Amino acid sequence: MTESKDILEKLEKIRLKALELGFDGFGVAPPDVGESGEWFQQWLAQNYDGEMAYIKRGEAKRLDLDLVLPGVKSVICLTTPYFTTPRTLDYLNEPETGDISNYALNLDYHDLIQPRLRELEACLAEVFPGCQTKGYVDTGPILEKPLAEKAGLGWIGKHTNLLTEGVGSYYFLSEILVDVALPLSEAGQDHCGTCTACIDICPTEAIVAPYVLDARKCISYLTIELKGAIPHEYRKAIGNRIYGCDDCQIVCPWNSYAVATDEPAFQEREGVKGLIELMQLDDEEFRARFRKSPVKRTKRRGLLRNVAVALGNSGQLEAVPVLTEALSDPEPLIRSHAVWALGELLGKGVLEAVESCLLEETDVLVLNEVERLKTV
Numbered sequence: 001m002t003e004s005k006d007i008l009e010k011l012e013k014i015r016l017k018a019l020e021l022g023f024d025g026f027g028v029a030p031p032d033v034g035e036s037g038e039w040f041q042q043w044l045a046q047n048y049d050g051e052m053a054y055i056k057r058g059e060a061k062r063l064d065l066d067l068v069l070p071g072v073k074s075v076i077c078l079t080t081p082y083f084t085t086p087r088t089l090d091y092l093n094e095p096e097t098g099d100i101s102n103y104a105l106n107l108d109y110h111d112l113i114q115p116r117l118r119e120l121e122a123c124l125a126e127v128f129p130g131c132q133t134k135g136y137v138d139t140g141p142i143l144e145k146p147l148a149e150k151a152g153l154g155w156i157g158k159h160t161n162l163l164t165e166g167v168g169s170y171y172f173l174s175e176i177l178v179d180v181a182l183p184l185s186e187a188g189q190d191h192c193g194t195c196t197a198c199i200d201i202c203p204t205e206a207i208v209a210p211y212v213l214d215a216r217k218c219i220s221y222l223t224i225e226l227k228g229a230i231p232h233e234y235r236k237a238i239g240n241r242i243y244g245c246d247d248c249q250i251v252c253p254w255n256s257y258a259v260a261t262d263e264p265a266f267q268e269r270e271g272v273k274g275l276i277e278l279m280q281l282d283d284e285e286f287r288a289r290f291r292k293s294p295v296k297r298t299k300r301r302g303l304l305r306n307v308a309v310a311l312g313n314s315g316q317l318e319a320v321p322v323l324t325e326a327l328s329d330p331e332p333l334i335r336s337h338a339v340w341a342l343g344e345l346l347g348k349g350v351l352e353a354v355e356s357c358l359l360e361e362t363d364v365l366v367l368n369e370v371e372r373l374k375t376v
């Protein structure tokens with residue numbers, strides 16, 4: 001058997017194992033981010049990463065995969081579909097309900113995908129005894145989208161997500177770096193053409209140019225990654241989105257090809273999405289509801305901040321009692337957003353009532369929100 005035939009057979013064995021484990025897309029990229037490295041540095045220079053300090057911290061590793069796995073020769077790129085039910089923009093017509101991004105409707109994908117990566121790494125060790133590997137699912141500094149594009153899994157669309165012809169973009173990416181030179185896949189080609197649907201729909205105009213996302217404006221960043229107060233200029237545009245935003249993917253024509261997965265971990269979990277109920281979650285209830293969900297990333301304070309914004313946008317006067325109650329919440333972040341929401345629902349007229357609830361208030365964020373209410 002020639003060496004090339006031998007390695008192709010070994011790669012096929014690994015690919016079949018990946019499919020058996022539930023991975024959908026499989027490809028191999030060189031350990032070189034190429035021109036994407038320069039693009040990434042320009043993106044960072046514009047501060048488009050906002051407060052996601054971990055991105056800048058991992059800059060050197062993202063540019064040089066050898067710093068992640070010394071001697072790396074190939075990157076196996078993988079996709080895991082999470083799409084479960086047809087998704088439209090109709091959720092915007094239900095302002096009393098909080099919308100959660102499709103990928104976060106049930107269990108935390110890390111918990112599902114990480115063990116699968118370990119199994120695939122074990123398969124690699126069996127096929128290539130003594131090889132070194134490093135697996136990531138959003139868990140380390142790696143430019144996963146350019147690598148997935150080089151691995152032929154699809155292309156980076158104008159909305160900056162990876163998408164695949166005839167498949168769409170509702171999937172998670174993961175990678176295994178390996179110090180074995182594997183046969184490379186053919187890189188993906190751009191099929192966005194003249195379409196601009198994702199750019200046009202973005203509620204906060206976060207796609208500042210085709211293929212360029214200012215994360216600081218993106219609702220996924222504002223509702224998940226941002227730890228502090230949501231800038232006022234974006235609060236109305238957030239609508240009833242309380243954890244992420246799928247709009248750019250919902251309108252993407254390629255997602256009409258998405259096929260629902262039957263993976264139990266991703267099926268929508270029955271439970272609280274009513275904003276008024278969510279606003280009343282205490283610590284224990286939050287943990288019970290979201291302990292195994294990606295939503296735990298925001299912690300209770302972040303989620304209730306988002307819920308307060310959504311309630312402020314909802315026009316629901318029935319929310320006034322829970323928002324008034326939230327003025328006594330131990331978290332200033334929640335109190336300050338509750339002040340804003342009450343102002344949105346009741347206008348300046350609520351000022352006296354708010355001030356009487358906050359007689360002892362000392363937190364600057366909350367006091368500033370009250371001052372702002374005076375000028376509405």
Ligand code: SF4
Nearest residue numbers: 157158192195198252
């Ligand atoms: S909506 Fe259109 S422009 Fe945006 S990623 Fe999809 S195909 Fe590309």
